[in-house]
Amino acid sequence: MRAEPVVVASDLTRVHRSATGETYALRGVDLTVEAGTLTVVAGPSGSGKSSLLSLLSARERPSAGVLEVLGSDVAGASAGALRRLRHRRIGYVPQRASAGLFPHLTAADHVRQVAGWRRAGGESDGSGLGAEDVLAFVGLAGRADHRPATMSGGEQQRLAVAMALVGRPALLVADEPTAELDHRNADRVLDALAAVATAGSAVVVSSHDARVTERAERLLRLHDGVLSSETEGARETVAVIDSAGRLQLPPALLERFPSRRVVVETDGDHVRLRAPEERS
Numbered sequence: 001m002r003a004e005p006v007v008v009a010s011d012l013t014r015v016h017r018s019a020t021g022e023t024y025a026l027r028g029v030d031l032t033v034e035a036g037t038l039t040v041v042a043g044p045s046g047s048g049k050s051s052l053l054s055l056l057s058a059r060e061r062p063s064a065g066v067l068e069v070l071g072s073d074v075a076g077a078s079a080g081a082l083r084r085l086r087h088r089r090i091g092y093v094p095q096r097a098s099a100g101l102f103p104h105l106t107a108a109d110h111v112r113q114v115a116g117w118r119r120a121g122g123e124s125d126g127s128g129l130g131a132e133d134v135l136a137f138v139g140l141a142g143r144a145d146h147r148p149a150t151m152s153g154g155e156q157q158r159l160a161v162a163m164a165l166v167g168r169p170a171l172l173v174a175d176e177p178t179a180e181l182d183h184r185n186a187d188r189v190l191d192a193l194a195a196v197a198t199a200g201s202a203v204v205v206s207s208h209d210a211r212v213t214e215r216a217e218r219l220l221r222l223h224d225g226v227l228s229s230e231t232e233g234a235r236e237t238v239a240v241i242d243s244a245g246r247l248q249l250p251p252a253l254l255e256r257f258p259s260r261r262v263v264v265e266t267d268g269d270h271v272r273l274r275a276p277e278e279r280s
Contacts, residue, residue: 006171006202007033007056011065014051025051027225028065028242033204035170038197040216041206047222049206050095050175056204057092057173058082070170087117091164093174097157101148107135107159108144111166118167134162137192139185154180161189168196174205178212190215221250
């Protein structure tokens, strides 16, 4: 029996507008994320990973399409409703950890503040990690009284992870959480993320790190803002067909079709794709 979906996205599109025009960060992404799973989103720089995570964590609204996070319509909810959703039910680790830290608070103050948000929303049932526990879990027990300015970049990143873990949020989203960590501390963070997924949270992580993708229960690959392939556990990698019927081929296969045209042939239960014959 499959778990209830925590995230449901259909034809998800994100457009960034500037004085020079529009840039599509995401184009027609269809996605479901269930409780108790560890999903890793991979892809080259500029593929749309950070944009997708910002949407899933209810920090941005989609430009088009449908996005429901923990039962809330992200496009239509009020700013106050989204803020409460983020504080009470979503843990978030930004790519640049310092962006979510306050210079006047100690590490312990940071995690206690998040614990207060969870309790205020009635979402923490006491079964998750407490404020002191999470610092020890990520190797920061001895840095509890330190402020961000006295911590290294890697320590700040682990503090951001600790804050996201407090109270076992229903959804935990982490953008490149091991980017500044050595092997030992990266393993600590990965163990923590895997543990919270095992305990029932939905965990979505973006990463270039092979150590992270190897731990994924489900691996999604983005390319130029579209979801190109999906691998679940030890099962085979599948290409993705979006809601408009477009087949997203992985980049390695796309190279076989330089004309960006394909002949579709059917033979019983089999469907074959081949490059069209060149015209003389």
